[in-house]
Amino acid sequence: MAIKGKVIGAVAAVVFVLGHGISAQAEGYKVETLVPGSDFHGVHGLGIGPDGALFAGSVVGQSLYRVDRGSGDVSVEIDAPTGMADDIAFADDGTMAWTGFLTGEVFARAPGGEVVRLAEGLPGINSLDFRADGRLYATQVFLGDALYEIDRAGEAAPRKIIEGMGGLNGFEFGPDDKLYGPLWFKGQVVRVDVDSGEIEVLAEGFKVPAAVNLDSQGNIWVVDTARGELVRLDPQGGDRTVVAQLSTSLDNLAIDGEDRVFVSNMADNGVQEIDPATGDARQIVKGRLAMPGGLAMVGDTLHVADLFAYRSVDTATGEITDRARMHADHIEYPISARANDRHVILSSWFTGTVQVIDAQSGESVRMLHGFAAPYDAVEQDDGTLLVLELATGQLTRVSGPEGETRAPVVQGLVLPVGMVADGEGGVYVTEAGTGAVSRVDLESGEKTVIAEGLAGPEGIEMGGDGWLIVAEVGKRQVIAIEPSSGATEVLAGDLPLGLPAAAGTPPPGSPTGIAVGQDGAIYVASDLDNAILKLTPQ
Structure with missing residues (x-):
């Protein structure tokens, strides 16, 4: 079950040297349950x-x-x-x-x-x-x-x-x-x-x-x-x-x-x-969630790719709002989520789709098909999409009204799962297959490894201080990585992560989503418990 009220002190009093030259201390994170779990991972027959x-x-x-x-x-x-x-x-x-x-x-x-x-x-x-x-x-x-x-x-x-x-x-x-x-x-x-x-x-x-x-x-x-x-x-x-x-x-x-x-x-x-x-x-x-995967923050609202539904969560109260449900609304098994100020981008490796949704109204802006197991997607300011395709090991740039123009940015990625833009012409990518987190320059396609030797890195997000927050699922923990030095520290461990993927499906079956609030709180999707955890800095 989810850890509740437990303080993880693995990084207490550890001094971080931040990329912008300012020092700070990580004093451990309190792990709480924002949305409680349930018995099933989707119920059918x-x-x-x-x-x-x-x-x-x-x-x-x-x-x-x-x-x-x-x-x-x-x-x-x-x-x-x-x-x-x-x-x-x-x-x-x-x-x-x-x-x-x-x-x-x-x-x-x-x-x-x-x-x-x-x-x-x-x-x-x-x-x-x-x-x-x-x-x-x-x-x-x-x-x-x-x-x-x-x-x-x-x-x-x-x-x-x-x-x-x-x-x-x-x-x-x-x-x-x-x-x-x-x-x-x-x-x-x-x-x-x-x-x-x-x-x-x-x-x-x-x-x-x-x-x-x-x-x-x-x-x-x-x-x-x-x-x-x-x-x-x-x-x-x-x-x-x-x-x-x-x-x-x-x-x-x-x-x-x-x-x-x-x-x-x-x-x-x-x-x-x-x-x-x-x-x-x-x-x-009954459960509160079906099978939470990708998480994305818009203001104080957490958007959840919940496999059989697309939902949002009020991070102050934990109240859940259904925005769309499978077979009744225009979604296709949402598995991953990413957001900007305007849109929420849902991806589904199962259906090979990337969908752009208006973050306020919940209306579908466009649904693009034909991707090779898309695990994450980022929308740039000009509407161009960057799509991480696990089956081809490729980061693809997608443009055009119907997403008809598609070109590789970088190839040779091994089980790429998560991606976040750095705001400086690049993206950080997790590769579960190699245990690496890398930066990809969007103009040159050059890939630079910033951390390696990780066990199944999946969800990734940028913290307010420029550090990367990563779900290291193979060790059931959340870590922070300083991009310029690659320094890595554990923020919280012994988390309910790592549901095995079904035979014949790509690992991970449901990626572990990470989101970071404006107050520094970290939200983590627990695939084992069908819950959402909240990690609060102490």
């Missing part, structure tokens, strides 16, 4: 076990959890990395199966048995369910678009049944042995005969239907993630009723033996129980 227990899955957290429906207590059922679960299903014999979305694997565990891998090589494997006869089916969505039968023995290769359906997401088999599910990209709810491959449209006009389940009366329940609606469909006439208006960014749902409805919300890191008769919602568990 839900499943009801044979004993009525509620299970939830997290992709980024790579874990499958058991959730106490009464108390909201959460415990890990299947640990990382095997527990990555985008969806969860139970067979009549109690066997639990789940999908590893990023790794492309399907796993199962019989009651009292060991975890068995049933399939692999299926990137984007998403939803799954058992038929009445015990056969298992699963779909690829986002990183593919197909329906498969999965061999429960794990011996035969998955059998492809249909492809190009339009994103068959959270589905369930009905009592008629047909598959009921949503087509994410078509706004439809469909019934699929998995034997013939016939697809029948039951309802359409949804904005983004994410999951479909059936209750004991045959009613069809749908969650629309873009509208935040829980909808009941009449199986006969197709009449629809919005039973509950919830927050957007819904992901999945499950219905227990008493027809109680449970929904997950990825942006809220939460699970709710919905009364199907009244639509009343009871929050079982």
